[in-house]
Amino acid sequence: DAGVIQSPRHEVTEMGQEVTLRCKPISGHDYLFWYRQTMMRGLELLIYFNNNVPIDDSGMPEDRFSAKMPNASFSTLKIQPSEPRDSAVYFCASSMPYYGYTFGSGTRLTVV
Amino acid sequence: AQRVTQPEKLLSVFKGAPVELKCNYSYSGSPELFWYVQYSRQRLQLLLRHISRESIKGFTADLNKGETSFHLKKPFAQEEDSAMYYCALRNNQGGKLIFGQGTELSVKP
Numbered sequence A: 001d002a003g004v005i006q007s008p009r010h011e012v013t014e015m016g017q018e019v020t021l022r023c024k025p026i027s028g029h030d031y032l033f034w035y036r037q038t039m040m041r042g043l044e045l046l047i048y049f050n051n052n053v054p055i056d057d058s059g060m061p062e063d064r065f066s067a068k069m070p071n072a073s074f075s076t077l078k079i080q081p082s083e084p085r086d087s088a089v090y091f092c093a094s095s096m097p098y099y100g101y102t103f104g105s106g107t108r109l110t111v112v
Numbered sequence B: 001a002q003r004v005t006q007p008e009k010l011l012s013v014f015k016g017a018p019v020e021l022k023c024n025y026s027y028s029g030s031p032e033l034f035w036y037v038q039y040s041r042q043r044l045q046l047l048l049r050h051i052s053r054e055s056i057k058g059f060t061a062d063l064n065k066g067e068t069s070f071h072l073k074k075p076f077a078q079e080e081d082s083a084m085y086y087c088a089l090r091n092n093q094g095g096k097l098i099f100g101q102g103t104e105l106s107v108k109p
Helices: none
Strands: A005-007 A010-013 A019-024 A031-038 A042-050 A053-056 A065-071 A074-079 A088-095 A107-111 B003-005 B010-014 B019-021 B024-026 B032-038 B045-049 B072-074 B083-090 B097-099 B103-108
Touching (some): A005 A088, A010 A019, A019 A088, A019 A107, A031 A074, A042 A065, A042 A074, A053 A065, A074 A088, B003 B083, B010 B019, B019 B103
Parallel strands (some): A010 A107, B010 B103
Antiparallel strands (some): A005 A019, A019 A074, A031 A042, A065 A074, A088 A107, B003 B024, B032 B083, B083 B097, B083 B103
16 A cells, blocks of 8 residues: 555645645545644644544634545645645545554645 | 643753653543654654554553553664654544644754
8 A cells, every 4th residue: 555645745836826735545544634734833633534524624724724525535625715824734644443543745835 | 621742842862861752641531642753854653552562663652541641762762763753642443633742852973
């Protein structure tokens, strides 16, 4: 298994543009998580899904952020419009019950 | 409320010295505790799970329910251990992990 796959690895965009981050979880994992990592705030859980259904989106900062999981093998995190304070590394992770998470390599987002 | 506290932002030791990264948690039920490691600009990797009772890369961690702690220890630090270490708690099987703020370990030659 190739692990959790995220794309793109790096994204530089201008303020106001739409940004879409993508994640392919490990096959068979029931849970998918989106985290944001910054120096100031550490790791923040944005949203997570169980069997493609959003369970907890209380960490999503505001309406500019949205996430979808149309099927068991794909999820997106969208920011529209993007702002400089959204600059961070965004991690996707997946897991099965009773096991720890497997993280993707992350997407480093820079909004200028 | 469920919470994970890592009191040290930075821990600096010399090579060969013992290391202890502290983790305390608050949770009323039976928690699952984890340690994750993140080497420079890489993904987070699972280091230890408390239920596995294993030793990975010389690191061990014991769950102390009385003190609500899950400290990570290594008797002799190596330079390659330099990384960010995150303690995490899960409140039910498969549910979300609650992470501490992380401790940066710096091992000097």
